Amino acid sequence: xxxxxxxxxxxxxxxxxxxxxxxxxxxxxxxxxxxxxxxxxxxxxxxxxxxxxxxxxxxxxxxxxxxxxxxxxxxxxxxxxxxxxxxxxxxxxxxxxxxxxxxxxxxxxxxxxxxxxxxxxxxxxxxxxxxxxxxxxxxxxxxxxxxxxxxxxxxxxxxxxxxxxxxxxxxxxxxxxxxxxxxxxxxxxxxxxxxxxxxxxxxxxxxxxxxxxxxxxxxxxxxxxxxxxxxxxxxxxxxxxxxxxxxxxxxxxxxxxxxxxxxxx
Numbered sequence: 397x398x399x400x401x402x403x404x405x406x407x408x409x410x411x412x413x414x415x416x417x418x419x420x421x422x423x424x425x426x427x428x429x430x431x432x433x434x435x436x437x438x439x440x441x442x443x444x445x446x447x448x449x450x451x452x453x454x455x456x457x458x459x460x461x462x463x464x465x466x467x468x469x470x471x472x473x474x475x476x477x478x479x480x481x482x483x484x485x486x487x488x489x490x491x492x493x494x495x496x497x498x499x500x501x502x503x504x505x506x507x508x509x510x511x512x513x514x515x516x517x518x519x520x521x522x523x524x525x526x527x528x529x530x531x532x533x534x535x536x537x538x539x540x541x542x543x544x545x546x547x548x549x550x551x552x553x554x555x556x557x558x559x560x561x562x563x564x565x566x567x568x569x570x571x572x573x574x575x576x577x578x579x580x581x582x583x584x585x586x587x588x589x590x591x592x593x594x595x596x597x598x599x600x601x602x603x604x605x606x607x608x609x610x611x612x613x614x615x616x617x618x619x620x621x622x623x624x625x626x627x628x629x630x631x632x633x634x635x636x637x638x639x640x641x642x643x644x645x646x647x648x649x650x651x652x653x654x655x656x657x658x659x660x661x
Contacts, residue, residue: 405450405575413580418587421446421477430456432476433531433545440533440541443478448583450475454547471552471566473579476545477586481594483540485532489652490598490637492516492530495544497604498589499526502582508567511610514630514639515652518548519610523563525549544586599635606632615660616641618650626650627660 407423414421422445429435432449434456439447454474481488496512503510503518510526511519518526529545552566570578592600606612611630618626618641628641628648638649639657 405452405579409576410448410450410579410583413577415584415588417585417591418580418583421448421583421587423447423583424449426451428453428455430454431545432474433529433543436476436478436543437531437533440478440535440543443480443541446480446587447478448475449478450579471550473548473550473575473582474546475579476543477583477590478541478543479590480535481540481542481590483534483538485534485540487597488530488532488540488542490601490633491542491544491593492528492652493605493633493637494589494593494598494601495528495530495546495586497601497608498586499528499546499548499582500608501604502585503567503570506570506573506578506581508569510608512605512608513610514633514657515637520565520567522610523565525565525567544590546582598637602633602635605637609633611657611659617658617660619656619658625655630657 405425407425410423424447426449429451431454432451436447436449451474492515493512496516496518499518500510500512508520513519513524516528516530517524526546526548531543531545533541535541548570549564549566550571551568552564609630609632612632614630616628616630617624626641626648628643631640631642631647633639634649638651641648641650
């Protein structure tokens with residue numbers, strides 16, 4: 397694997413490349429940490445403005461349902477963004493999907509079309525390219541802080557795919573970019589989407605997400621701790637971010653929780 401193509405991340409360079417939508421975000425770059433999400437969650441009570449924290453390497457990265465996010469030095473772009481929302485908490489259910497839209501739309505502008513897998517994965521050619529983890533915490537005034545963690549595979553060592561145990565995609569084209577330019581583009585789009593989501597909720601994103609759905613019309617299973625609890629054909633999401641399954645009994649809406657979505661074998 398060629399590590400030299402990935403240029404060092406630099407907070408000032410990222411900030412200089414950002415659009416106005418992200419100009420108010422504090423940017424931190426660290427060579428290594430356990431988890432950027434955990435770092436920001438611990439600091440939320442003291443934060444007064446959005447903060448982006450990027451780590452060259454995470455040793456204890458997390459995904460949904462307590463899963464580990466595996467990364468290798470120089471192979472992934474891993475970051476977390478702390479953002480304050482008006483709330484209430486139930487309105488935040490569609491946030492991971494809106495973040496997926498932001499990532500997918502940015503990657504499309506860079507010549508890399510991707511698809512979205514409900515509720516929080518970005519796929520390329522049917523394999524996972526990026527994952528999203530959103531963790532929330534209520535503020536004393538009723539607002540909601542969200543820490544939005546993202547991990548994008550750029551270069552993929554064979555041993556990493558073997559450890560994951562399922563097909564994983566990479567983005568070597570993006571690995572050839574200046575990492576600071578890539579991060580600035582992602583942050584600018586993400587900030588614009590988060591501001592829009594705070595004003596409107598998920599409903600205006602429904603059509604955009606459905607246009608990017610990777611398994612539309614495919615038979616899928618909903619698993620809870622590896623047990624199939626629902627089966628049907630993927631039919632997009634509704635304006636609350638719930639997955640719609642086309643079943644013999646009609647459309648069924650599925651809340652995310654800790655369930656998993658898999659193609660039916």
